Amino acid sequence: MPASSIRWPLRPGGRLARPRRTRLALSLGAAVSAMGLLAACGGGEAQPANVVATGQAPSYYPADYGQVIEASRREGGTLNIYSNTDQENWAPIFRDFRRKYPWVTKISANNLDSDEVFQRVLSEQATSGSPADVLVSNAAQGWAEFAAKAGALMPYKSPEVEKLPDFATLLPNVHTMSIDPLGVAYNSSLLPKEPTSIQALADLVAGDQGKYRNKITTRDVDGAFGFSVSHAFTAARPGAWTSLQRILPLARPETSSGTQLEKIISGEYHAGFFISAAPAYPMIENSGGLLKLAFPKDGTVVLPRGIGMNAKAPHPATAKLFTDFVLSEEGQRAVAEGGLTSYREGVEAREDRHTYQDLVRQVGAGNLVFVKYARVPGDQVKAFVSRWNGLLGH
Template sequence: MAALVLAVMLVGCAPKPAGQATSAWDVSAAQREGELVVYMNSDGHEDVTDGFQRRFPKIKVRLVTLTSVKIRERLIAETQAGKPVADVAWSSTMDIQVKLINDGYAQTYRSPEAKGLPTWAVWRDQGFGVTAEPIVFAYNKKLLNEAEVPRSHAALLAALRADPDRWRGKIAMYDPERSGLGFMYMSGDLQVYPDAQAMYDALAGSEPGLFVVGSSMLNSLTDQHVMVFGLTQTFAEWWARRRNPDLGYVVPSDYQLLISRVAFITRSAPHPKAARLFLDYLMSDEGQRRLAQSGLPPIRSVGGATALGLGARPIRIGPALLANFDQGRRTELLDTWRAALKQ
């Protein structure tokens, strides 16, 4: 009993990190755990993880980069086998994250930092969206005249209809059948754009290059395709800065799907307190600044909610995304897509 009282007293004396609302108890426990494993589906988070490591040097961070589908498969397999799993799963494929949460692979954490997020970005105190990223059109400045670049979804549909030969074999996109992102983008477009089905039919008829990996898709712009349909602004900016300065992008003027990278603490996290500390860091003022430095649009500005543009259509984190896993709906959408590809 005396040892327990002493431990409580020591934690009560432990300083909370400045600018972060994590409890002193969780901070001390996280530092004793000393390790954090994060499964994520993209690179480019150096500023964020470096910032966390500088703030909490006693915690060793290990990042494992996987596709969103592989994150799901690995997390399920490791949990069912009783093997060590990641502490945090962090991915831009929102529907897969929601499915994992709904199926019981996440644990609840009433984060004191979550109050700074918009309501659409938090679900069941388990899934937390920490970025706000528009989906854009990307293009190769050397291969496509700027005047030809469609500036909206409506303009893209009109261009495909007016001159199909011009675009045949020239557009790259995520494969809705094999890519989690590709299916999520298609599903999102169909929910917010009345002419989305006609647009996807026209895209299918243009004999597009279909990809699962975003880097392969963008590499194809150098010699094969002139335009990418459906890419986060974040990835486009990072690619232009690091890989190909000839890459340009357009934020569609009629509407922009807005995705958020969703993070959650896994149900069997070996280091749950370190996971809490990392989630709170991502949502804190410093974490949001670090995300911005990494080229990831933060979900809020420091001290307040992010002001979204008039055309922003945020994809809400929650049960509506589970419709993407309804086999009847999925089969119907993909059958329509396959039929358009064959025409």
Template sequence: MISLPRACALTAACALVLTACGGSTGTSGSATPTSTVDVGKAAPVTPLDAATVARAEKQGSVLLYTNADADQMAPLTKAFEAKYPGIKVRVLNMTDPQTFQRYATESATGVRTADVVMASDAVEMLNFVDKGGVLDYDDPNLEHLPAYARLAPGVVSMSEDPLVAVYNTALIPKEKQPRDLASLAELAKSLKGKIGTTDIGNSQSFGAVSNYIAEHGEAGWKNIAVLGPNTGVESGNGNLMQKLAQGQYQAAYFVAGSVRALIEGEEAGKILNYTYLTDGTPLLPRAVAVTERAASPDAGKLFVNFTLSVEGQQAACKGGFTPYRDGVECAYGLPAVEAVVGKDNMMLGGYPKDIVENKPAIVDRWKKAYNR
């Protein structure tokens, strides 16, 4: 067993990293990624034109509102500032609802607001577009990106982040850890109160549920109905990971994929193990967009251009994002996920159809299943 001080240190690390975060095949071991997959050939570099770059450098700064935490963003912002030393990136971390509410308040009062927003909540982002919050900007990288990366006018995915299952290996050995949600549902009653997830109010939880249901329909709802009354619900991934590390939970599902790098660390790996869900891994597009009220619109465009480039996606990988462009070497990249779960089990395709209209019904049905 790991010592109490080391366990406490791990839970503190979990909280730090995760403050802002998201066909049955049985239980034959862990479904973790491999870095030895074919990542394809990188497309030609597609930078902005010289005039836009010159204006961006004159503007000199980018204000970014994002749901990713400081540790996650650091490799990306440092790489951008190293490439464009005359432009500084200021990052404000907040939830998706806080991002859009703050933008609305600041825009109404004439206070400087975000040049770029980065969010995982499909409904909030689509509402933001409908309200005229997004600059209708097509980045040159788009010609080299898959169709699913185009989420809405001016909105593009910079990362396709998976939701994973996480287990306390001292309580459920690796060889007995379910690799899919259907198998975990079968164990739910025997693990009553020892399984955890995050509340549907969390954008990553809603994204996971909505994507899973879009793929599996009533069969998916059946699994959720079994899991619901046997699952503890936390407000965010920080609490979830702490309780997993402490043994209050033995398993958790629909956990933000940003935990992967942490769990593979020397200490955390002795307690926790993560797995992709082989009956369907939800992949949430983390959307990025330049705002209509940007004070530094060209600097914002340049930042978006960098995040979508092979160079930018390589830097994002270091923070735990999931790059999807061809030619990006990353143990957490989309090809690595596909190598584990198979192409047919990748819940990938932009925003689910009619997600804005369907959200109230999904939330209501989830709440009934979880007695909320």
């Protein structure tokens, strides 16, 4: 099966995976939430400390960048984002972007499944054209396939790239908005000790298989997210199959980190691995110490969240302003405030803000496994999925 034919992840009835929340409510409420937020950030408020200068680009931007700003002023103050990112993550980003560019008064951001971001745009482009300006998703395979299509992405290299690490550029015209580390989430009342590694989790559950049978959860590798993170881990740590052979027979797959976390809190699962930190952080904060997250010291998977622009974006200048903003130091502070993990130097880690630098201090740079934005050949996908699913308990 050629890589270009892979379509992730279909379920019975043709439904895409990752039902993290009620999609209808999010889709209908996204624009309302953004508009209510922007209206609340009216012109009478004091300038926040993390916004450098209203309506102005940093001094290191190209001399003609002012033309982009002026073009944005003429675009009607609208920005449409297709993403798989929750509204609480977006809130501080929209707030600070609006304060910097106050003429952008209408921001909408839906919450789609990770691959649905691309499928929606392609479907719309094939008919009357897509209203999407900016695309945000952490579907590595989806991005690789979409970026390979001629005329899909607006050619753009952000002036912020020179200030950022190499992994800020994932593909031509695709930048890193945030990094999403994945860990072992567990119910602290049900697990006797913190699983500091995948091997430690394997040692723990294998010691009492009856107790942990069907009490461990992992991501469904038939889906884009589950495949990408699980495949990246085993490709970087092939010896980890020994641990996985002990864990997977006791595990049940799920299609959503949100669902996994809810079931861990309720006690249906004792623990889960390859759980995204982005939805975990707010649930940990509200769990009263019941839910905890450990980053494995034998390999913490890091999934970049990509941002790119529709080649036929209706508001191209505003899309460029937004892309550059989220990569800037001020934008990355807002990224961290919203619960995602920022990666730019200069963003201070706090209890409510998470950074790549803090993650490195916790587990070490050599223990991080980055998911690459590259297409995996179809025969390799099939072989991996078959091996993984063959180990799962039934």
